[in-house]
Amino acid sequence: MWRRIIYHPEVNYALRQTLVLCLPVAIGWMLGHLQNGLLFSLVPACCNNAGLDTPHKRFFKRLIVGGCLFAFSSFLIQYAGAEGVPLPLILLVMALLLGVTGEISPLHARLLPASLIAAIFTLSLAGRMPMWQPPLLYILGTVWYGAFNWFWFRLWKEQPMRETLSLLYRELADYCEAKYSLLTRLTDPQTALPPLLARQQKAVDLINTCYQQMHMLSASRDSHYQRLTRAFQVALDLQEHIAVSLHQPEEVQKLVEQSHAEAVIRWNAQTIAARLRVLADDILYHRFPERFTMEKQLQALEKISRQHPDNPVGHFCYYHFSRIARVLRTQRPLYRRDLMADRQRRLPLLPALKNYLSLKSSALRTAARYAVMLAFASSLALFFNLPKPYWVLMTVMFVSLNGYSATRVRIQHRALGTLAGLAIAAVTLGLHAPESWILLVMLLITLVSYLFIRKFYGWATVGFTVTAVYTLQLLSLNGAQFLLPRLMDTIMGCLIAFGGMIWLWPQWQSGLMRQNAHDALEAYQEALQLLLGNEQDAVKLAYQRMRVNQAHNALFNSLHQAMQEPAFNSRYLADMQLWVTHSQFIVEHINAMTILAREHTMLTPSLAERYLQSCEIALQRCQQRLEYDGPDSGSNVLDAPEDFHQGPVTILERHIKRILGHLSVMHTISSLTWSQRPQHGQWLSRKLRKSQ
Template identity: 85%
Template sequence: MWRRIIYHPEVNYALRQTLVLCLPVAIGWLFGNLQQGLLFSLVPACCNIAGLDTPHKRFFKRLIVGGTLFATSSFLIQWLTQHAIPLPAILLAMPLLLGVTGEISPLHARLLPASLIAAIFTLSLIGRMPIWAPPLLYIGGTIWYGFFNWFWFSLWKEQPMRETLSLLYRELADYCDAKYTLLTRLTDPEKALPPLLARQQKAVDLINMCYQQMHMLAANRNNSHKRLTRAFQVALDLQEHISVSLHQPEEVQKLVEQSHAEAVIRWNANLISARLRELADDILYHRLPDRFTMEKPLQALEKISRQHPDNPVGNFCYYHFSRIARVLRTQRPLYPRDLMADRQRRLPLLPALRSYLSIKSAALRTAARFAVMLGIGSTLALSFNIPKPYWILMTIMFVSQNGYSATRVRIQHRALGTFAGLVIAAATLRFEVPETITLSIMLAITLISYLFTRKFYGWSMVGFTVTAVYSLQLLSLNGAQFLLPRLMDTLMGCLIAFAGMIWLWPQWQSGLLRQNAHDALGAYQDALRQLLGDEQAPEKLAWQRVRANQAHNALFNSLNQAMQEPGFNDRYLADMKLWVTHSQFIVEHINAMTILAREHTMLTPTLAERYLQSCEIALQRCQQRLEYDGPGSDTNILEAPENPQEGPITIMERHVKRILSHLSVMHTISSLAWSQRPHHGQWLVRRLRKPE
């Protein structure tokens, strides 16, 4: 029982965050300096946003960089304010100065908002402390935060990777359930495929997260991570076999009508999904798995495949289920992979600075967006005679996310949570509660809020607002005066952040659909070149398969976000949704062909070269239709040559032919979708990308 409590992801996270915040408060209270303890406990908020609690092979180096940036930002805003530099000017310059961190790596990019929050929080301390005190506070708080997390992760080694792997196994179980529950309902792709696409998207997202964690920890070179590395390779095998599809609904229906195949297939699928959920718990709670076998279900499926040799469905299911069963029984991957350790993009400072100074830099746009929003927020605050508008500026920073949809949801949750928290605080401040009981209640509220914050941000904001009010009450005894002004500040900050995400260099996902679709086709082309080429190294095939899945996943994520954005053509998005569905079919065929290539089920060199030429021509037709603004005939593309192959068609040929048919449909959809495109912004550019 204790394992389920202490190793549960939300409980473990809540305990860690609560202890790192509340221990300084407890120490300050014991030594009679509660105010200093409360101030010291606020520093971990910056460290959380900066991702300094992320396990990393450069953990202490990142702590030094993060603490230095926090202290520098704190000193600069005080020093510049003392020299009568206007606050809007300071907040316009500081994000642009720190924005270069976004070019170094995605993880370094989190230092920008964290450093800005450190500077903004320092505004509330100006005049209450000497100029050197806040920087020392940030340095000491970062050291405490780093030491505590190092100690915590030394007690619970590998726990972050275990949590991600456990989620991945659970998602694969749900995907297997959804796929074979809908076995006889796949005749209508518009209704049956969306839930499968969503499951596949979540699984690939978790695979990407596992890759990132392995890169950050250099897990391939760490003996303590060998068991988890093997579990990850097993998960890649499982995803490879679960995600392939036959895509012959008429054959499925025929086999179901002629036999009891549906019950047998679901029997196998249910056993597999149940075993995957057991393994997810075993990984998370540090348990050794029990023995596993599914001989009887496989024998029943094999019998059906022998009784109906002309129907490919039985043999298809038996082939993939038997390999899934072998992986689950042995707990070893079907073959070793090169997990591409330590290939995360990370630029040195000077090349990152050169890239940052380009007008096309996404990091520069993000920094400029923060600069303008903070400048507007501070200007409005000064016009309303608010000398220290830290709450408005902090709200802007907390609710601003990468995309429109995420920012809108965060704004709604934060505004409603803040309002509810202020109402609760206003009602409870009337009671005269002893300091000891107040601190105990704040401790309980903090723990409960962190239990919900990753899944239910709005509910956690209720608790965090209550603790913020009581912290101010303990610091300066003005909690009641804080209520209405802070609510107005929150609403003002949310409005500024929302306007900034809409009008300040937004990266609308619907505008990125063409580029992501073009990139996905390029990834498919690279995968087919390896599958149908001369060299079929298993390691290279496995990595290229993952890249094709990741490229399609980026496209699918863009489509999902684009369909929630305002002001775009719904007919165009509906056409692109169909395009993405056919793209998913191609990914599943590439997954199946990777399995066949690894087991040396290949084509003759001449036939493989002919099919590869046809696929490349079809892919280039689709790419050029996406790339050029004009009639299809203007692009002068050769048609794919006919294949005069006679005789029985092999499994590999069947997959290639279906890929060609999907590409033909995608080319037609591209031509139709182009007429429905939006007619503004970057859509007015005739070419998708400039020629090299």
């Protein structure tokens, strides 16, 4: 029982965050310096936003960089303010100056909002202590935060990677069960595929997270991670075999009518899903897996495939389920991959600065968005004569996320959570409870809030608002006077962040779909060149297969977010949804072909070359249709040739022919969809430009 409590991801995270916040407060209270302890506990908020609690092989280097940036931001805003520089100008310059971190790497990009939050915190401290004290507070606070997290991760070694792997196994279980449990109802791609696509995307995103964690921890070279590395290899095999599809609904329906195949396939899928959930718990709670077999289920499926030799569905399911069962039984991967290092983009400072000074830099746009929003918010505060507008600036920082949909949801949760939290604080402040009871209740509220923050941000905001009001009460004994101004500041900050996300260089996902579709087609072409080329390198095939899945997921994510954005053409998005559906079919065929290539089920060189030429022609036609806004002549010199191969069709050829069929449909959809695109902004560009 204690394993389920102490190793549970939410409990483990909540304990870590609560202790790192509350231990300085407890020590300060016992030593009679409660206010210093409360101020010291503010620093972890900056460290959390900077991602300094992420396990990394350069953990201490990142702590040093983060602490120096926090101290620099704190000193700069005090010194410039003392010299009479207007606050809007200070925040504008600071955001643009620190924005270069976004060009170094995605993890370094989190230092920008964290450093701005450190500067905004300093606004509330300016005038109450010497100028050197807030920077020193940030340096010591970062040292405490780093030392505590280093000790925690030494104590709970491997726990971050165990949590990700456990989530991956659970997602694969849900995906397998959803895919095969309702076999006869999955005949209409328009209704059946979107839920499966969402599950497939979550699985591939978790695989990408595992790759990043292995890269950041150098797990492939650390003996402590050998079992987890093998579990990850097993998960890659499982994802390969679960993600493939036959896509012959008429054959499925025929087999179901002629036999009890649906019940048998569902039995196999549910057995696999149940085993995957058990393995997910075993990984998370440090248990050795028990013996497993599913011989009866496979025998029933094999019997159906023998009774109906002309129907490919039974053979298809038996082939993939038998290999999944072997992996689950032996707990060893079918194929030992050389887990290639994550190709995470990381630039030195000078090349990053050169890229940052380009108008095409996304890091520059993000920094400029923060700069303008903070400058506007501080100007508005000066207009209304607010002496220290730190709450409105903090609200802008906390609710501003990448993407319209994420920011809108965060704003709703933040505003409603703050309103409820202020109401609760207003009622409880009149009770005049003793200081010891207040601190104990704040400890419990902090723990409960961190338990819910990942899934229910609004409820967590309620708790954090209550603790923030009581922190102000303990620091200055006038928390009740802050209730109404803080509510108005929260609403003002949410409105500024929402306006900034809509009008300040927004990255509308519907505008990125064309580029993402082009990138997906390019990834498919590279995969087919490896699959149908002269030499099939298993390591490159495995890595390219994941790149194909990731490229398609980026496209699907763009579509999903675009459908929630305001004022866009619904017909355009509906046609793109159909395009993405056929793209998913191609991904699953490439998954299946990768498995066949590894088992040396290939074509003759001349036949493979001709099929590759046909696929490249079809892919180039689709790319041309996305790249140029012009009339389609109907006859193209790059038209795919007729079926030139006569005789028995192999399994690999069947996949290639279906890929060609999907590309033909995608070309037709592109011709219709592009004329229905929104007629403004970047959608008017006739020629596709490569994203930087």
